[in-house]
Amino acid sequence: MTDNRTAASNYDEGVGVARDYYDSEEADSFYSAIWGGEDIHVGLYDGKTDIAVASRRTVDRMAGKLGDISGKSVVDLGAGYGGAARVLAGEYGAHVTCINLSSVENERNRALTKEAGLGDRIKIVGGSFDNMIFDDSSFDIAWSQDAILHAPDRLAVLDEVARVLKPGGELIFTDPMQADGLEDREALQPIYDRIHLPDLASFGFYDEALGKRGFEKIEVEKLTDQLGNHYARVREELAERAAEEGIDAAFRDRMLAGLKHWVDGAAAGRLAWGIMHYRKRS
Numbered sequence: 668m669t670d671n672r673t674a675a676s677n678y679d680e681g682v683g684v685a686r687d688y689y690d691s692e693e694a695d696s697f698y699s700a701i702w703g704g705e706d707i708h709v710g711l712y713d714g715k716t717d718i719a720v721a722s723r724r725t726v727d728r729m730a731g732k733l734g735d736i737s738g739k740s741v742v743d744l745g746a747g748y749g750g751a752a753r754v755l756a757g758e759y760g761a762h763v764t765c766i767n768l769s770s771v772e773n774e775r776n777r778a779l780t781k782e783a784g785l786g787d788r789i790k791i792v793g794g795s796f797d798n799m800i801f802d803d804s805s806f807d808i809a810w811s812q813d814a815i816l817h818a819p820d821r822l823a824v825l826d827e828v829a830r831v832l833k834p835g836g837e838l839i840f841t842d843p844m845q846a847d848g849l850e851d852r853e854a855l856q857p858i859y860d861r862i863h864l865p866d867l868a869s870f871g872f873y874d875e876a877l878g879k880r881g882f883e884k885i886e887v888e889k890l891t892d893q894l895g896n897h898y899a900r901v902r903e904e905l906a907e908r909a910a911e912e913g914i915d916a917a918f919r920d921r922m923l924a925g926l927k928h929w930v931d932g933a934a935a936g937r938l939a940w941g942i943m944h945y946r947k948r949s
């Protein structure tokens with residue numbers, strides 16, 4: 668097999684792993700019942716905040732950085748159940764296009780969006796965010812929450828963001844990352860194994876890659892403590908509610924162990940998380 672073909676098959680495997688995981692019944696019931704209902708991203712906590720409330724705070728904190736987005740076009744990369752899309756469309760007046768690999772999540776997103784009466788403002792497209800069907804310069808804003816970590820080729824995702832954004836368009840995103848200059852990478856191996864990828868991105872990785880693609884930094888808000896808070900809170904909720912939500916004990920135990928790696932990695936300063944906001948130069 669040539670190097671290119673090896674790269675292609677690693678790529679397909681990487682994207683397939685994310686799709687199969689998010690499409691699985693176990694993951695779907697875990698995320699929809701425990702994580703926060705409509706959201707699958709890190710929340711903002713002060714004490715024992717309800718996960719759904721904390722998750723919604725992240726959406727509002729990000730939206731607040733964008734100013735008035737009424738009438739603007741937003742693409743949400745890796746949109747999950749579309750919780751953020753419904754807030755951006757329903758409360759901030761944007762037109763949102765969700766792109767997501769998981770057909771199970773897309774179906775739930777369609778049902779929730781219809782229920783919310785937002786079908787005319789939200790479009791849901793199945794596909795991978797590193798190879799999007801959208802024309803060049805289609806969107807005012809690219810939005811993504813905790814999804815790009817799953818991309819086998821994160822630079823390809825940024826290439827696509829640079830392509831589909833209009834000149835002057837803004838990218839705002841969060842991503843669970845590793846700390847810049849991390850020395851004991853092997854301590855994160857259980858997390859790499861979980862996402863079937865060799866590493867996570869970092870603040871420095873995104874800053875350099877976006878600079879090379881013609882973006883200027885507006886603001887990076889580092890909130891790594893919230894990553895630890897969030898995973899600890901999800902663990903607590905899962906341990907308490909798995910049985911009543913009908914979550915299989917073996918899945919619960921695997922998940923509790925997996926979540927602990929994130930809690931420990933954040934406490935040890937090996938992980939990073941925050942809100943990154945950039946503008947594509949005109």
Ligand SMILES: C[S@@+](CC[C@H](N)C(=O)[O-])C[C@H]1O[C@@H](n2cnc3c(N)ncnc32)[C@H](O)[C@@H]1O
Pocket residue numbers: 682685686689705706707708744745746747748749750751766767768769772794795796797811812813814815817818
């Ligand atoms: C942790 S969830 C976040 C979902 C959503 N952004 C939210 O905050 O609720 C990660 C999401 O990324 C999606 N995803 C992973 N790889 C993807 C890819 N290559 N293209 C599009 N979506 C992808 C998954 O299907 C999942 O919905």
